[in-house]
Amino acid sequence: MTIRWKVGALIAGLLAALGLSEFLVADKVLMPSFTTLERTESEVAMRRVRYALERTLEQVAMSATSWGNWADTYRFAQDHNHGFLNENLTPIGLRELAVDNVLVVDVNGNLLASEGLPAEPGPTTGHLRGGGLTRGIVRTPHGIQLAASAPILDGFGRGPARGWVVMGRYLSTTEIDRLAAQAQVALVILPPVAPAHFRRFVESDDTASAYETLNDVDGQPVLTLRVDVPREITRRGRSAVDYATAYLLGTSVIVVILLMLILNRVVLTPLGRVIRHAVTVGKDGDLTTRLRLDRRDEFGVLADELDRMVARVAESRTQLVDQSFHAGYAELSRGVLHNLGNAMTPIGVRLSTLETRLSSMDGQDFRLVAAELMSPEADPQRRLSLAELLNLAAESLEDMLRYAREDVELIIRQTSVVQSALAEQLRSTRNEHVWEAVRIPDLLTQSLEIVPDTARSRLSIETDDEVERIGVVQVPRTVLRLVLQNLIINAAEAIEAAGRAPGAVRIGARIEESNEGTLLVLHCADNGVGIPGDRLERVFDKGYSTKSRETNCGIGLHWCANVVGALGGSVWATSHGPGRGATFHVSLPLRAPAQRVTEAA
Numbered sequence: 001m002t003i004r005w006k007v008g009a010l011i012a013g014l015l016a017a018l019g020l021s022e023f024l025v026a027d028k029v030l031m032p033s034f035t036t037l038e039r040t041e042s043e044v045a046m047r048r049v050r051y052a053l054e055r056t057l058e059q060v061a062m063s064a065t066s067w068g069n070w071a072d073t074y075r076f077a078q079d080h081n082h083g084f085l086n087e088n089l090t091p092i093g094l095r096e097l098a099v100d101n102v103l104v105v106d107v108n109g110n111l112l113a114s115e116g117l118p119a120e121p122g123p124t125t126g127h128l129r130g131g132g133l134t135r136g137i138v139r140t141p142h143g144i145q146l147a148a149s150a151p152i153l154d155g156f157g158r159g160p161a162r163g164w165v166v167m168g169r170y171l172s173t174t175e176i177d178r179l180a181a182q183a184q185v186a187l188v189i190l191p192p193v194a195p196a197h198f199r200r201f202v203e204s205d206d207t208a209s210a211y212e213t214l215n216d217v218d219g220q221p222v223l224t225l226r227v228d229v230p231r232e233i234t235r236r237g238r239s240a241v242d243y244a245t246a247y248l249l250g251t252s253v254i255v256v257i258l259l260m261l262i263l264n265r266v267v268l269t270p271l272g273r274v275i276r277h278a279v280t281v282g283k284d285g286d287l288t289t290r291l292r293l294d295r296r297d298e299f300g301v302l303a304d305e306l307d308r309m310v311a312r313v314a315e316s317r318t319q320l321v322d323q324s325f326h327a328g329y330a331e332l333s334r335g336v337l338h339n340l341g342n343a344m345t346p347i348g349v350r351l352s353t354l355e356t357r358l359s360s361m362d363g364q365d366f367r368l369v370a371a372e373l374m375s376p377e378a379d380p381q382r383r384l385s386l387a388e389l390l391n392l393a394a395e396s397l398e399d400m401l402r403y404a405r406e407d408v409e410l411i412i413r414q415t416s417v418v419q420s421a422l423a424e425q426l427r428s429t430r431n432e433h434v435w436e437a438v439r440i441p442d443l444l445t446q447s448l449e450i451v452p453d454t455a456r457s458r459l460s461i462e463t464d465d466e467v468e469r470i471g472v473v474q475v476p477r478t479v480l481r482l483v484l485q486n487l488i489i490n491a492a493e494a495i496e497a498a499g500r501a502p503g504a505v506r507i508g509a510r511i512e513e514s515n516e517g518t519l520l521v522l523h524c525a526d527n528g529v530g531i532p533g534d535r536l537e538r539v540f541d542k543g544y545s546t547k548s549r550e551t552n553c554g555i556g557l558h559w560c561a562n563v564v565g566a567l568g569g570s571v572w573a574t575s576h577g578p579g580r581g582a583t584f585h586v587s588l589p590l591r592a593p594a595q596r597v598t599e600a601a
Contacts, residue, residue, distance in 0.1 A: 004268050011259060015252050022248055026241045034237040035208075039201050042210035042229040048183035049225055050212070053146070056179070060167050061135045061148035063097045068150030068165040069157055076113070077106060077152045077162035089115040100145065103166040104152075112163065136217040138168065144189075144223055145170045171223070186228040192221030206231060270299040274306065281310060347414050354407045413452050420450070420482055435591055436477040440467045440509050440522075443477060447484035455492035458501040459526070464508040473520055474591045476567060480522075483560045483571075487524040487584045490557065494528025494582065503527050511590075518590045519569075525583040531575040539573055557584075564588060 067073055076084040089102060094116055101116025135148035147168035151161035169175065171189060180187035192213050202209045207228045216222040270293060277291045293303030370390075372382070444463065448456065488505060495503030505526045512519045531539060540561040561571045569588035575581065 003271065004264070007263060007268070008260060011256050015256055018252060019249060022245060026245065030237065030241055031234070034234045035203065037233050038203075038208040038229055038231055039210075041233070042201065042208050042227055045183065045185040045227045045229060046210045046212055046225065049179060049185060049187055049227060052179045052182045053214075055182075056169065056175075057135050057146050057148060060099060060146055060169055061150070063099060064135075064148045064150040064165050064167040067097075067102070067167070069153045069155060071155035073104070073152050073165060074154045074162060077104065080112060085113050089113055091115075097167065098169070099167040100170045100172075101168050103168075104163060105166060106163040107161065116168075137214055137222050139216055139222050140168075143170050143172070147217075188226040188228065190224040190226055193224050203231070208234075266297075267299075270295060270303075274299065274303060278306065344414070344418065347411050351407070351411070354404055410452060410454075413450065416450060417482075417485075420478070435474050438475060438477045439472055440470055443475075443481060444484065444507055446477075447481050447488065450481070450485050451488050451492075455489045458492045458496050459488075459503050459505045461488075462504060462506045464506070467507065467509045470509055470511060470520075475520065475588060479563050479567065480586075480588070483564060483586060484522070484524070486557065486560055487586075490584070491524060491526035491528060491582075494526055494530075496528075498527070498529040498579065500527060512587075516568075516589060520588045520590050522586040522588075523583050525581065527581040530578045530580045531573060531582045532578055533575070536573050536575060540571060560586075 072084055072088070075081065094100065094102065099116075101114065103111060104113040106112055135146075138145055138147040145168040147166060149164045149166045151159070152163045152165060153159055153161060176187055176189055190211075193211070200211055202211065208231050209229070210227045211224055213221050213224045273293060274291065291303045291307055293300055295303065441463065444461070444467070448461065484507075491503075491505045492501075495501050495505075503526060505524060508523045508525070510521050512521055540557050557571075564571050564586060567588060569586065571587075572585050574583045574585065
């Protein structure tokens with residue numbers, strides 16, 4: 001699949017994801033929020049209806065209280081004067097009180113007078129026998145009403161009470177309409193709903209309805225209120241979402257078309273030309289053609305660089321045909337073999353010393369001493385002398401074995417150095433090195449592991465703070481490990497030559513940016529004998545050495561310079577003069593930027 005199709009598929013996928021996300025947001029976030037608003041509005045409307053009912057009950061209760069604390073009512077409860085009834089309990093009086101019925105009941109719950117109801121005890125009067133019914137909803141044979149009661153007092157709020165005055169107002173159609181108008185909602189009174197089937201909120205396509213069941217004075221469900229709220233919010237929200245979706249999709253289609261046109265003209269077409277030219281050069285091997293893309297943007301820069309690169313490749317190929325790179329490789333091999341010879345010298349010295357010590361030991365003497373000691377005719381004084389001689393011979397043998405072990409350990413370490421150098425030379429013959437991610441402190445630790453104990457005992461290693469902060473770098477770890485080992489050995493020998501053992505070696509590192517890219521720069525500073533100024537460059541020459549054959553256990557600065565140079569780096573030395581120490585520097589290009597360690601604030 002070409003980039004043009006990939007870009008088209010990517011943009012189409014992004015458009016589809018955008019449309020899907022818009023649909024999900026509208027369906028799962030926006031529309032439910034509109035429903036929540038409507039539910040909240042219906043609950044608020046239901047609270048207004050309940051408030052209107054409470055206000056109506058309060059008005060009925062105030063009328064009942066006014067009649068109950070009236071001296072005429074107090075006298076009527078005692079003398080049952082019909083004149084009171086004729087003057088006050090009339091239809092006109094009920095309209096003035098804004099109630100539908102009035103009951104006067106004695107302390108025993110017997111009905112004394114009524115208006116608007118049949119003159120027989122009913123549910124309302126039954127509640128008064130126990131002193132109940134202050135105010136609430138009451139179910140009567142003639143319908144549901146809002147009722148309130150008040151004790152009959154002497155007009156000054158004093159008792160004893162001679163009965164109760166009960167007033168009620170029916171929840172008629174007119175009253176329901178009045179409550180709905182007062183609450184400014186659409187209100188419907190329904191029979192009570194069983195709890196198993198009750199739902200507080202019900203949605204339909206046109207309305208959002210809130211339900212609430214009210215109990216009577218006995219705590220039994222008596223009626224259910226339903227408040228209907230038109231779903232205008234959802235309708236308008238859906239309309240807005242549909243308009244937004246259509247606008248978004250239309251805009252997206254236009255943007256995609258324009259974007260594809262712009263990408264095709266600005267990016268894809270010049271990129272296709274560059275790709276076709278690169279494929280043609282790689283396939284045909286013709287280094288004489290040039291792209292010559294006349295542009296001033298990044299593609300123009302890329303085309304110019306590609307043309308220059310092809311020109312340099314053509315020139316380099318001509319030069320490589322005329323000269324052999326084997327000469328340089330042979331020079332590197334000779335340098336490595338020289339350094340291997342230097343590394344083998346301590347092995348030969350130690351083997352010669354070991355041979356001399358082993359030759360000096362004659363087992364025949366031990367057998368003669370043992371035979372004489374075992375002889376029964378030996379003199380006791382002679383036995384003591386022989387035993388002392390045997391003890392001295394054993395001590396000498398122990399010393400010889402200790403020296404032999406030290407020689408063997410050195411031979412093993414030097415053999416490991418030789419093996420490492422040979423392994424590196426083998427990799428060099430394949431013209432490749434393994435680049436590994438490593439931290440500089442770990443690399444330094446690995447280098448110290450292969451430094452001979454005799455060299456480590458002469459110095460103490462210190463590191464700069466930057467060594468820890470550099471973090472992980474990509475380097476040829478094995479090569480750099482051997483380079484650091486050789487620099488530390490040279491520092492130890494310089495310290496010993498200055499007579500300052502144990503001395504100090506300080507290892508530092510830093511990351512530098514240069515025209516060639518990112519460089520890792522290491523330095524190894526010692527307080528040894530130093531280097532004269534005229535020898536700073538010669539120390540890396542092939543065959544140059546100031547060490548004795550017995551102490552020359554490194555693999556050579558010349559090898560270090562060659563292998564680092566082969567990796568694109570460089571090695572150099574600085575010194576303030578004889579007796580003032582020296583510093584060896586290694587600069588190596590990095591394949592990837594160093595990952596620095598962030599220090600805590």
